Amino acid sequence: DQQVKQNSPSLSVQEGRISILNCDYTNSMFDYFLWYKKYPAEGPTFLISISSIKDKNEDGRFTVFLNKSAKHLSLHIVPSQPGDSAVYFCAANNNAGNMLTFGGGTRLMVKP
Amino acid sequence: EPEVTQTPSHQVTQMGQEVILRCVPISNHLYFYWYRQILGQKVEFLVSFYNNEISEKSEIFDDQFSVERPDGSNFTLKIRSTKLEDSAMYFCASRKSGVIYEQYFGPGTRLTVT
Numbered sequence: 001d002q003q004v005k006q007n008s009p010s011l012s013v014q015e016g017r018i019s020i021l022n023c024d025y026t027n028s029m030f031d032y033f034l035w036y037k038k039y040p041a042e043g044p045t046f047l048i049s050i051s052s053i054k055d056k057n058e059d060g061r062f063t064v065f066l067n068k069s070a071k072h073l074s075l076h077i078v079p080s081q082p083g084d085s086a087v088y089f090c091a092a093n094n095n096a097g098n099m100l101t102f103g104g105g106t107r108l109m110v111k112p
Numbered sequence: 113e114p115e116v117t118q119t120p121s122h123q124v125t126q127m128g129q130e131v132i133l134r135c136v137p138i139s140n141h142l143y144f145y146w147y148r149q150i151l152g153q154k155v156e157f158l159v160s161f162y163n164n165e166i167s168e169k170s171e172i173f174d175d176q177f178s179v180e181r182p183d184g185s186n187f188t189l190k191i192r193s194t195k196l197e198d199s200a201m202y203f204c205a206s207r208k209s210g211v212i213y214e215q216y217f218g219p220g221t222r223l224t225v226t
């Protein structure tokens with residue numbers, strides 16, 4: 001069951017440049033999308049979210065874009081910092097928030 | 113900033129034993145969740161809990177699993193008779209009511225079944 005997919009298992013970016021993490025989904029009932037960041041031996045930390053009625057949401061260095069027709073979302077981090085190095089998960093929600101369906105994660109490495 | 117806390121951080125148990133994983137959700141949150149992540153796999157939903165009852169559960173959450181909110185602060189996951197394949201990180205999460213769907217996760221309990 002691959003309702004939420006992150007096709008890139010890893011991404012390496014130079015400090016100061018843009019990081020773009022991608023996520024695709026198949027279930028058209030998903031109506032809310034979230035990005036989480038995870039360090040080893042810690043729980044996922046909420047970063048940013050977007051409702052399906054919007055196509056963009058911005059919070060500081062983080063921007064999430066949603067393309068509903070393509071069932072695709074992306075997380076942009078600008079500028080990238082070494083402290084951003086972590087695994088990033090996208091997650092999707094339907095049914096009034098009762099469960100999140102996670103992608104497999106993308107490991108981001110930001111090189112100084 | 114309020115956080116979800118979980119105890120213990122690591123639990124080792126023998127196959128067939130009962131384990132209880134504990135969580136203290138954020139105090140003004142009303143929805144509570146358990147997820148698990150088997151090593152190398154995705155984070156998977158187990159169960160959601162609201163108003164003192166299960167609101168949704170996944171196929172993984174079979175009769176061996178149960179949840180409870182024994183008092184106003186704790187939220188527990190019990191596995192009655194552990195199997196080797198129950199070895200995973202177990203995450204508790206909570207969220208506010210209404211249309212705020214962001215779930216906040218605890219640091220996890222690593223369960224090792226030998």
